[in-house]
Amino acid sequence: MRTETVNGVLAKPGMAVELKGVHKRYLSDSGTEVDALTEVDFTVKKGEFVTMIGATGCGKTTLLNIIAGLETVESGEVRLAADLRLGQTIAYVFQHYTLFPWRSVLDNVTFGLRMHGVGRRARNKKARELLSQVGLSEFENSYPHELSGGMRQRAAIAQTLALQPKLLLMDEPFGAVDDSTRRDLQRMLTDLWQQNKTTILFVTHNVDEALLMGDRVLVFRERPGKILGEFEIDLPRPRNRVNIAFTELFIKVRQTLSVDLD
């Protein structure tokens, strides 16, 4: 049975996303049915920064695709706040291919505005503001292949923020960059979030990253995808990872994850 629930039933006031008993199955290349998600329940409050951690696989990406409205579910309910719509207020930063290689950095950042009919002057002005916020002002005429991995992800974030999204979905966006770049990007994203108060659902397979940024961490199990546990991170920002409270949480998350591994 296929129930079209995305944007159908609205989430409760104050909630951005509510998932109830979401089940997703797909056919693998060999023709067998695989459960990608089983009984997934969770909520994301408006303005909340939720990180989701789990081993690398496709279940988490599927989940984000479902929330974005790019994929449908077999059963269960996906409820979104009334103002969340794909292509308008939901932004999505993919893991790979986050920029159009045939467009300059500036033209990538203005893409969404152009699709919405914003004039050239206005969209370039907005894009230049965003590029200066993510530290890429000097690279507006560069092409994606001329940028480092970290710079590309900065540009991708500017590209999605141009539409002033209310919900930002991020699929391991910092997975392919080195550690120091990753820390810069984490700090930048946290700052941007504190300024804009966008709701963020951020998927990662790095426990440190999940704990450093999230208000709440969801621990996810793959194949079939399921939420194993969730942790409130009540630590002040900017967070320090060399800290007893942080380390205790780190161990708890790790233990929850390794239950999955046994």
Add this chain to the structure above:
Amino acid sequence: MLKVKQINRKARDWPKIFGWIFLPALLVVVWQVVAGWLNQPWIFPTATRVTDQLIHPLREHYASGSLLSNTLVSLLRVVIGFTAAAVAGVSLGLVMGVSRTFRGLLEPLTEFLRPLCPIAWLPFAIVVFKLKSLPQLLGLDYTRTIFDEVQLGMIFVLFMGGFFPILTNTLDGVAGVRRNYLSLARVLGANRRQSFFHVYLPAAMPMILTGFRQGIGLCWFVIIAAEMMTGSDSGIGYLLMYASDQSAMDVVIAAMVIIGSIGALLNFTMLRSMRIFVRWQGKE
């Protein structure tokens, strides 16, 4: 560090220098010596005789025009035929690549016509279009310009030569667009029409240009062959054939040199434009 790089570069470049200068020079010298020794210019003229023709491109050959005027006629035909093929090939390729319906309907037909040698169309095209020229099609009479030499039959055959490589490459380019870019465009609010112009078209551009390159090369092949057939009375292929009948082998070889050089130049131009227009290719 810098020095090592320079040495490597020199070491790598020697075959190129040799291939561009020494080998062709050697060939010309051998040619000159052998032809001089044979002394039968109606079979094998010397390099100097051929060079003499090449540096006098305006010299009239009997009543058939000069090397230059005939070359221009061939080039004009190719430009017109290729442009028509490019417009039709890209449009149809884009539509067939995006729509399964159109692809399903048209692919059997294109797959049947594609392997057919374009020259095989020539007798049919000449019968259908007679020797009607482009100005006549537009309702004009004899315009006394080079356009009078652009016969519809020739254009049709060139179209057949250029169309299929452009169509198949465009089709492959559109069908091979990464789904990620389509998702990205959708997330950023693009509708179907916008995705077509802002994702499918630019993403397929490297393949479209590859199609252009193959297409224009094939058009240049086709026009020479078509002009050598009976019924043709202008073009560099025609002059080559006519000069051969007159045993003017120096003109024949001069025409061959021109045909080869223009073919290489067309290819080089397409390669350069690819490097300019799709700098991102292969660097995703």
